[in-house]
Amino acid sequence: MTAYDPDNIFAKILRGEIPSTRVYEDDDTLAFMDIMPRADGHLLVIPKTPCRNVLDATPEQLAAVMGTVQRLGHAVLKAFDADGVTIQQFNEAAGGQEVFHLHFHVLPRQEGDRLRPPGKMGDMEEIARQAEKIRSAI
Ligand code: 5GP
Numbered sequence: 757m758t759a760y761d762p763d764n765i766f767a768k769i770l771r772g773e774i775p776s777t778r779v780y781e782d783d784d785t786l787a788f789m790d791i792m793p794r795a796d797g798h799l800l801v802i803p804k805t806p807c808r809n810v811l812d813a814t815p816e817q818l819a820a821v822m823g824t825v826q827r828l829g830h831a832v833l834k835a836f837d838a839d840g841v842t843i844q845q846f847n848e849a850a851g852g853q854e855v856f857h858l859h860f861h862v863l864p865r866q867e868g869d870r871l872r873p874p875g876k877m878g879d880m881e882e883i884a885r886q887a888e889k890i891r892s893a894i
Pocket of ligand 1: 845846852853855
């Protein structure tokens with residue numbers, strides 16, 4: 757598998773080299789809002805240490821990230837009074853991955869809703885408001 761690229765966009769977010777709307781962090785993981793949200797409250801959870809995806813992650817990285825995914829899953833349920841949560845994760849380009857630092861998508865869902873199409877920039881003020889709701893629900 758291709759080596760981890762330390763200049764991928766999420767590595768830059770981790771180092772604070774590009775801005776992000778952070779909602780939660782602990783020693784091992786970071787959660788921040790997706791800038792092209794496919795649902796209100798769409799966020800991403802990443803490990804703070806490098807790995808491309810599930811295929812090269814250590815069990816420790818996976819355990820840490822899944823703990824935060826579960827915590828944030830509960831937070832978005834509460835923040836958006838949601839009926840469910842979609843967790844998405846892609847591995848390598850052929851698997852749908854675009855950013856090569858392990859990440860899990862957490863998307864609150866309402867009964868009968870549809871995810872918005874990918875690739876459309878969100879309204880940053882609205883995303884900031886949603887992030888605040890999630891922080892309050894953690
Ligand atoms: P994936 O690799 O799972 O297919 O998709 C990467 C995700 O990262 C997409 O949902 C995309 O909207 C999001 N994304 C790409 N660039 C940035 C960025 O600079 N900041 C944030 N917050 N999200 C990003």
